[in-house]
Amino acid sequence: MSHSLPVLDPFEEYEKKEKCGVFGVWGTPSASQLTYVGIFAQQHRGQESAGIAVTTGKELNAHTGMGLVNQVFTPRILTEDLAGHGAIGHVRYSTTGSSRLCNAQPLLRQYRMGPVAVAHNGNLINAQLLRELYESHGHIFQSTTDTEIIVHLLAKPSHVEKNDPLSHVLRHLQGAFSLLFLFPDRIEAARDPWGIRPLSIGRLPNNGPYVVASETCAFDAVGADYIRDVEPGEIVRIDDSGIFSRKFAEPALEQAQCVFEHVYFANPASRVFGINVQRVREELGRQLARESCIEADCVIPMPDSGRTAALGYSKESGIPFIEAIVPNRFVGRTFILPDQASRDRAVNLKLNIISDLVRDKRIIVVDDSIVRGTTTRSKMRALRRAGAKEIHLRISCPPIRYPCFYGIDFATPEQLIAHDRSVEDIRQFIEVDSLAYLSLAGMLSATKISVSNACTACWTGNYKVPVDHPVSTFTTEPEQLKMFY
Numbered sequence: 475m476s477h478s479l480p481v482l483d484p485f486e487e488y489e490k491k492e493k494c495g496v497f498g499v500w501g502t503p504s505a506s507q508l509t510y511v512g513i514f515a516q517q518h519r520g521q522e523s524a525g526i527a528v529t530t531g532k533e534l535n536a537h538t539g540m541g542l543v544n545q546v547f548t549p550r551i552l553t554e555d556l557a558g559h560g561a562i563g564h565v566r567y568s569t570t571g572s573s574r575l576c577n578a579q580p581l582l583r584q585y586r587m588g589p590v591a592v593a594h595n596g597n598l599i600n601a602q603l604l605r606e607l608y609e610s611h612g613h614i615f616q617s618t619t620d621t622e623i624i625v626h627l628l629a630k631p632s633h634v635e636k637n638d639p640l641s642h643v644l645r646h647l648q649g650a651f652s653l654l655f656l657f658p659d660r661i662e663a664a665r666d667p668w669g670i671r672p673l674s675i676g677r678l679p680n681n682g683p684y685v686v687a688s689e690t691c692a693f694d695a696v697g698a699d700y701i702r703d704v705e706p707g708e709i710v711r712i713d714d715s716g717i718f719s720r721k722f723a724e725p726a727l728e729q730a731q732c733v734f735e736h737v738y739f740a741n742p743a744s745r746v747f748g749i750n751v752q753r754v755r756e757e758l759g760r761q762l763a764r765e766s767c768i769e770a771d772c773v774i775p776m777p778d779s780g781r782t783a784a785l786g787y788s789k790e791s792g793i794p795f796i797e798a799i800v801p802n803r804f805v806g807r808t809f810i811l812p813d814q815a816s817r818d819r820a821v822n823l824k825l826n827i828i829s830d831l832v833r834d835k836r837i838i839v840v841d842d843s844i845v846r847g848t849t850t851r852s853k854m855r856a857l858r859r860a861g862a863k864e865i866h867l868r869i870s871c872p873p874i875r876y877p878c879f880y881g882i883d884f885a886t887p888e889q890l891i892a893h894d895r896s897v898e899d900i901r902q903f904i905e906v907d908s909l910a911y912l913s914l915a916g917m918l919s920a921t922k923i924s925v926s927n928a929c930t931a932c933w934t935g936n937y938k939v940p941v942d943h944p945v946s947t948f949t950t951e952p953e954q955l956k957m958f959y
């Protein structure tokens with residue numbers, strides 16, 4: 475009956491999965507190899523599937539597969555199947571659409587204007603509505619991902635006839651989208667008017683090829699220099715003549731930059747929304763110490779995402795920083811674990827606790843967040859078994875109370891432990907001596923993102939791009955909705 479058991483990742487519990495990472499490069503015969511490196515460097519943004527599409531100047535070719543980047547590509551695929559001078563690549567988690575090869579990106583499609591490949595980071599909140607509308611007119615979709623609707627919008631005859639079809643199409647979309655399009659003669663990079671997900675432009679040395687990526691750690695990996703971010707509402711075209719900017723929409727008056735990119739997702743080496751992630755995380759930890767310090771013998775980071783915040787906490791509080799939890803990097807992500815007892819045991823496999831360092835100690839453990847709480851409880855139990863006398867858990871963001879509709883795969887509201895529970899209830903559930911979260915104001919001051927430009931929806935329920943009326947900036951009236959077709 476093992477087929478009926480839920481497949482769980484005991485450490486992420488379906489939690490905190492970023493939708494995707496993208497990379498593109500134009501103007502080099504090594505385009506596919508550079509793209510391979512660029513998506514490899516962003517593997518943390520998606521581990522379910524990977525893909526690269528290239529242009530030969532006349533046609534596009536793509537290779538996609540399930541698994542990690544180094545499992546999907548071989549040297550032969552990169553140099554022979556994917557020969558070309560421009561490329562885009564993608565790593566994916568499935569937040570919309572299931573984890574299947576048909577949903578792996580870049581999506582390569584042929585329409586009357588020729589081939590196009592699309593790579594998407596984010597989540598479209600009006601995709602389902604648009605899809606139903608297009609299906610009612612006979613469109614057949616080949617995947618279940620929200621991204622495919624973009625190609626159908628592009629191929630619609632009345633859109634093709636527009637002066638700037640891509641700008642026209644992007645104005646139909648609501649939600650989070652950092653997009654790369656590959657056409658035979660160019661890359662087009664676009665970012666939603668709310669600026670929810672990052673997207674940056676770089677360039678290889680000596681006026682070399684331009685590159686575009688979700689995160690600037692990809693630029694470091696390929697040896698490119700950061701130039702600037704793609705602005706909210708902007709399309710950046712890169713072709714043999716150079717790089718060109720145009721707006722498809724005015725930036726939203728209130729931006730919605732995802733603060734969670736800084737708290738958890740992004741690589742510490744990356745520059746996200748204009749500031750280095752490592753510096754932000756250290757400041758999150760410092761602020762946490764200012765807000766909720768307690769007498770203890772040591773500060774222990776929860777690997778790996780709590781590490782930098784723990785360092786900041788230690789520096790600010792003067793309490794020694796001790797790495798007492800060692801992750802086992804060779805444990806795979808997915809387990810078949812039917813019950814809590816199994817998940818508790820699995821923590822011992824994933825995390826080695828150095829009991830000599832925690833026995834009889836009053837420890838402060840710093841982690842980035844608590845989602846469902848069951849994994850956190852397993853970890854706290856393991857520390858208790860290792861002999862910790864007191865456990866004080868400090869979290870470098872506020873309680874996550876609401877789901878994300880913009881491309882982060884949190885649990886449903888009912889599954890979020892903080893959705894309808896007090897901090898004291900959570901403390902009791904995870905079995906620690908004290909629990910404190912960073913305040914919203916403290917978090918925003920560390921990220922240097924103003925309230926008016928930040929998305930804080932998973933903490934506050936304030937969804938700047940409305941999700942209950944997913945086409946609200948257009949119309950939900952059936953008659954008028956027809957205009958979108």
Ligand code: SF4
Nearest residue numbers: 732734878929931932
């Ligand atoms: S809801 Fe949270 S995770 Fe989602 S975009 Fe907003 S800040 Fe990021």
